[in-house]
Amino acid sequence: MNKSFFHTLQWQLSINMMMISLAIGIIGSFFVQDLYPFWLGLMVGTFFSIIKLYMMEKSIQKSIQMDPKKASLYTTFQYLFRYVLTAMVFIIIAITQPTVAIFGAALGMITMKIAVYLYSFQEKRKKKDAEG
Numbered sequence: 290m291n292k293s294f295f296h297t298l299q300w301q302l303s304i305n306m307m308m309i310s311l312a313i314g315i316i317g318s319f320f321v322q323d324l325y326p327f328w329l330g331l332m333v334g335t336f337f338s339i340i341k342l343y344m345m346e347k348s349i350q351k352s353i354q355m356d357p358k359k360a361s362l363y364t365t366f367q368y369l370f371r372y373v374l375t376a377m378v379f380i381i382i383a384i385t386q387p388t389v390a391i392f393g394a395a396l397g398m399i400t401m402k403i404a405v406y407l408y409s410f411q412e413k414r415k416k417k418d419a420e421g
Contacts, residue, residue, distance in 0.1 A: 299346055303339050305404035310335040313396050323389050330390035334397020337378050341371050
């Protein structure tokens with residue numbers, strides 16, 4: 290059975306990432322003096338993190354259809370490519386914005402990891418509730 294786009298794991302993680310980013314932004318606003326660069330960095334980091342999530346999904350789908358040796362090379366290249374893009378985002382922000390924007394971008398980038406942990410926690414809790 291094919292799920293609709295809005296019910297996919299990527300969609301759920303993307304929504305969680307945006308909500309986590311919003312919470313980080315609100316809390317972070319109490320600690321930074323220059324709000325615009327902080328929020329800009331946070332939004333860019335979150336947006337780029339969501340893009341990387343979809344890039345990973347496409348990479349996995351494509352590598353599944355390849356022979357193992359080719360798939361290994363392809364996934365390694367895709368992994369390195371995503372990290373080069375991440376570095377480029379940080380470099381562009383570092384050149385064009387104040388330091389607080391880099392901090393915001395870093396927080397935006399980690400929203401994917403937080404969202405995955407949150408999703409995993411929710412799934413374990415659902416499973417535990419269903420068992421008894």
